[in-house]
Every structure is written in C-alpha cells, then in structure tokens.
Amino acid sequence: MRRLLVSLGLAGLISAFVRLRGSGGIPPQQGGWRELSGPDLR
Amino acid sequence: MARAVRPRSALTAVAGTVLVVGCGVVGTRVARHLADSAWVSTVVIDDPTSLYRKGLVASKPRVSPLGMRSWESVAPDVVVLALPAGHVEPAARALRLGANVVSVGDAVADGRGLFALGPMAASLERRVVIGAGYAPGLTCLLARHGSAEFDEVDEIHVAKTGTAGPACARQHHAALSSESLDWRDGRWERFVGGSGRELCWFPDPIGGVDCYRAALVDPMLLQPVFPEARRITARVGATRRDRATARLPMLRRPHPEAGDGAVRVEVRGRRDWRVDSIVLGSAARASIGTAAVAAVAVEELLAGRFVGPSAGGLAAQVADPVTMLRAVAALGVVCLKFEGATVGSVEPRRRASEAV
Numbered sequence: 001m002r003r004l005l006v007s008l009g010l011a012g013l014i015s016a017f018v019r020l021r022g023s024g025g026i027p028p029q030q031g032g033w034r035e036l037s038g039p040d041l042r
Numbered sequence: 043m044a045r046a047v048r049p050r051s052a053l054t055a056v057a058g059t060v061l062v063v064g065c066g067v068v069g070t071r072v073a074r075h076l077a078d079s080a081w082v083s084t085v086v087i088d089d090p091t092s093l094y095r096k097g098l099v100a101s102k103p104r105v106s107p108l109g110m111r112s113w114e115s116v117a118p119d120v121v122v123l124a125l126p127a128g129h130v131e132p133a134a135r136a137l138r139l140g141a142n143v144v145s146v147g148d149a150v151a152d153g154r155g156l157f158a159l160g161p162m163a164a165s166l167e168r169r170v171v172i173g174a175g176y177a178p179g180l181t182c183l184l185a186r187h188g189s190a191e192f193d194e195v196d197e198i199h200v201a202k203t204g205t206a207g208p209a210c211a212r213q214h215h216a217a218l219s220s221e222s223l224d225w226r227d228g229r230w231e232r233f234v235g236g237s238g239r240e241l242c243w244f245p246d247p248i249g250g251v252d253c254y255r256a257a258l259v260d261p262m263l264l265q266p267v268f269p270e271a272r273r274i275t276a277r278v279g280a281t282r283r284d285r286a287t288a289r290l291p292m293l294r295r296p297h298p299e300a301g302d303g304a305v306r307v308e309v310r311g312r313r314d315w316r317v318d319s320i321v322l323g324s325a326a327r328a329s330i331g332t333a334a335v336a337a338v339a340v341e342e343l344l345a346g347r348f349v350g351p352s353a354g355g356l357a358a359q360v361a362d363p364v365t366m367l368r369a370v371a372a373l374g375v376v377c378l379k380f381e382g383a384t385v386g387s388v389e390p391r392r393r394a395s396e397a398v
Binding site for chain 2: 016030031032033034035036040041042
C-alpha cells in the first residue's frame with residue numbers, strides 16, 4: 001500500500017513537472033517588427 | 043512636460059463631460075488624457091479612496107472629484123468604467139442617465155452583462171463600448187485593421203502579456219484558472235484555463251512568452267464582427283508559477299503597476315486565392331495602452347464616429363480603425379507589424395466555388 005502511494009505520488013510529481021516545464025518552441029529565424037506608419041494607416 | 047492639446051475637428055458639436063469611475067492606475071491615466079483633450083470640457087472622477095486623486099486634481103484644472111455630488115448632478119455625456127470588476131450595474135445606471143458607456147474591463151461575466159445591455163442602449167440611443175483597453179481594445183482594432191488585407195478571414199488569434207494595476211493582476215490570476223471560450227467551426231468550445239500552451243512572439247522588449255487559454259472576453263467581442271471565421275482564440279502570457287498557483291489565492295500582493303506588456307494579433311485568411319497570415323502587435327505598459335485606447339474611444343464617441351451595434355467591442359463599433367490607431371499612436375502607443383518571415387501556411391488554395 002505504501003509503495004503504491006509513493007509510486008503514485010512520484011508519478012504525479014513527474015507529470016506535474018513535465019506539464020509545467022514544457023518543451024518551449026522555435027523562435028522566428030528571420031524577420032522582425034516594423035512600426036505601422038504611412039501607407040499602413042491609410 | 044504638459045502634452046499639447048489635440049485639435050478638435052470640424053465634427054465636434056460641443057465638448058462633453060466625462061465621468062471616470064475608478065481612479066486606479068488606468069483610471070488616472072484616462073482622466074489625464076481626457077483633461078488634455080479638446081473634445082472634453084470637464085472630467086469628474088468617482089473614486090474617494092484613490093491614492094492618485096489629489097495629485098490628478100491638483101495638476102489638471104479640468105479634473106474635479108465627484109465628492110458629495112451625485113452622478114445625476116454631473117450629467118455626464120460619457121461614463122468610463124475603470125473599476126476592477128462589476129461593470130454591468132454602473133453601466134445600466136449610466137445609460138439611465140442618458141450617458142454613453144466605455145468599459146475597460148476584460149472579465150467574461152462583465153462582457154456578457156454589457157452585451158445584454160444592448161437593447162436598453164439602443165432604445166435610449168446610447169452606446170456601450172465593451173473592452174476599450176489594451177487587450178481587448180487595441181487588439182480589436184488591430185484585428186479589424188489586419189482583416190482589411192484579406193478577402194476572407196479564417197482565423198484570429200489574440201495573445202497578451204502583462205497587467206496594469208493590482209485589480210488587473212487579480213483578474214489575470216482568476217482568468218487563468220477559469221474556463222476559456224474559443225470559437226471553433228461555428229460554435230463555442232470550452233477549455234480548461236491554463237491549457238493550450240503556445241509560444242507567442244511579442245514585439246521587443248518582450249520577445250517569446252508562453253501563452254495559455256484563460257477566461258478572456260476577446261473572442262466574444264470579435265466573433266460578431268467576423269462570423270465567417272473558423273477559429274477565434276485568445277491567450278494570456280503566464281509563467282510556470284502563475285500556472286501552478288492559478289487555482290490558489292494570490293500568494294503575494296500584486297505590484298502597484300506591472301512593467302512592460304504586449305499584445306499580438308494573428309489574422310489568417312485568404313487573399314489572391316492563397317492562404318496567408320499577418321501578425322500585428324504592440325508593446326507598452328498595459329496601463330498606458332489601456333488608458334490611451336479608452337481615452338481615444340471617449341473622443342470618438344463624443345465625435346459621433348461610432349457605428350454598428352449599440353453594445354459591442356471596438357471592432358464592431360468603430361467606423362474606421364485606422365483613425366483610432368493613429369490617435370492611439372499619437373498618445374505613445376505604437377502598433378507594429380511582423381515582417382520578413384512567412385507565418386503559417388501559404389499553400390495555394392482555391393475556393394470550392396472556383397473548383398471546376
């Protein structure tokens with residue numbers, strides 16, 4: 001019973017860690033932000 | 043340094059009286075902008091507990107506290123609701139007085155309640171502007187502006203990060219643990235708040251932030267304007283600690299005012315027979331962005347430039363988003379466009395009606 005509870009607890013901790021941590025993402029490799037002005041705001 | 047008073051256009055009939063209810067970080071900035079506006083004759087602030095009230099009244103001659111006066115005696119043309127939450131009852135009260143309403147709130151319950159005031163506002167020939175802030179608000183304007191580049195809009199994805207004052211931070215915390223509503227293929231779908239992580243890239247200096255579903259009003263405001271869109275979603279930036287503690291009470295008191303924030307709107311659709319997408323955004327303190335949008339919304343209301351339904355977001359009510367975006371930029375909240383990289387699919391695709 002104790003083993004079961006410990007293993008369940010560990011599984012919960014590991015899944016919570018993985019869920020919260022995640023794997024990130026890929027940043028844009030090119031391009032950038034440009035201010036909207038002139039023809040953009042006509 | 044005092045900001046120059048903006049010129050009033052020929053459309054102006056009479057400068058109006060504005061009642062700002064709630065004078066926290068956002069309300070104070072809204073009142074400051076309006077005190078410098080040529081569209082506004084008097085700004086009255088209704089918040090006896092505000093820490094900012096005395097300084098505001100001392101520095102701006104056109105601003106006065108409500109004090110012992112009633113709303114009726116002030117007879118406002120526009121009531122700006124910059125309260126933490128519970129905007130429906132004061133909005134109804136303002137409508138009964140014959141005032142237009144500008145709400146900067148982003149709570150879903152408030153959004154629903156304010157939409158429900160539509161028939162009342164229509165019968166009184168008044169307007170209720172819902173979510174006239176940074177997000178929703180500026181995001182609605184960016185979505186409208188971005189959609190003009192497409193023949194058909196398929197998807198709109200809104201993301202925001204950062205909070206304004208403590209009330210906004212509490213709302214952000216509550217939203218992460220509440221049910222999220224996404225518009226998918228013609229119906230509303232509910233998702234658990236804090237799910238659906240997406241790494242969103244905001245304008246500098248924010249950069250990449252993990253964003254999650256939350257109880258946000260943005261899809262409700264955008265869906266009536268883009269009924270043909272298959273997907274409309276909204277996400278909020280959060281840290282791991284935010285997610286882990288979302289269902290607990292806030293562990294520490296929120297900051298008086300948070301740092302930089304940002305918003306981002308991705309519009310996907312079809313133009314020239316191909317699928318394309320554009321990303322528009324802005325980076326500013328959320329309180330600065332919210333106050334600028336709310337102040338410009340008040341000016342547009344007083345100028346009589348709003349059209350469409352009596353209750354709705356800026357995307358539904360504004361006649362020309364470009365005019366508002368220019369006015370917001372003049373208040374220091376610059377909008378940006380992501381360029382130089384392909385975002386999303388660009389596969390050529392024909393409409394079903396075009397297929398032979």
